[in-house]
Amino acid sequence: MPLMGKTIGERKPDYFTMTIKRQDGPDGESYYERFRIPYEPNMNVISALMQIRLNPVTMDGDQTTSPSWDAACLEEVCGSCSMRVNGRPCQACTQLIDELEEPVMLEPFSRFPVVRDLVIDRSRMFQALKRVTAWNPLDGTYDLGEGPQVSQEDQQEMYKYASCITCGCCMEACPQVSEDAPFIGAAALGQAYLFNLQPNGKKKQNDRLEALMGPGGVGDCGNAQNCVRVCPKEIPLTDAIAALGRQLTWYSVKSFFRR
Ligand code: SF4
Ligand code: SF4
Ligand code: FES
Structure with a gap:
């Protein structure tokens, strides 16, 4: 139960409680463990996990193993420390304990396979980037000369x-994403839109649109807007999805008359 709706930062307790959903391996059963962690101002979720690693003993006094988590940059650049904190998807390295209500609950993402504890397998995201050719193909490493001019407005949009x-x-x-559902997801759609904006990327625009026409493509988005609310980079994903929808309409009309 949240303690009187106050955040931990407002209460500044000596200790706070953190519950972690754990799983010993990809096929293991999940279970929960509770820990009592000494409070320090401005600590983030990763530093709280490091406190547990120093002394992996549950609130019931049982010795346990240190929870596993993923992290690399610790500055919201690599995207590897994703987890649900009090039910909200976020980056553990920038989520401050001060902003949370107690008890703090850490869970792995539910739409991705769990590798162990809070570590998930994000391969489906990279597969999705492959599906939309989220890169500019080059046919060599020789000097290609000056690149095309890009206006300030387009640079800002990109x-x-x-x-x-x-x-x-x-x-x-996203309510449309599950481990079994084919929806490609907002991130790859944002990248498809980005590469369709780029002068060099436009060369593969038709391939991207083809990849997004069928099941799992743009049409599967239900416009629930949840993606925009949780994106740590505040990317206007639904604007990209709407723009791709318009590009797809034009592409379909042109394809029809080309037949
Ligand atoms: S708008 Fe809604 S359905 Fe579409 S990608 Fe975002 S969260 Fe998913
Ligand atoms: S679009 Fe935002 S929420 Fe989605 S993967 Fe990229 S940074 Fe993360
Ligand atoms: S550790 Fe890289 S984003 Fe959090």
């Missing part, structure tokens, strides 16, 4: 989408 860190928060929050 920059929003280029900040994606493939964290998967948008996928975790």
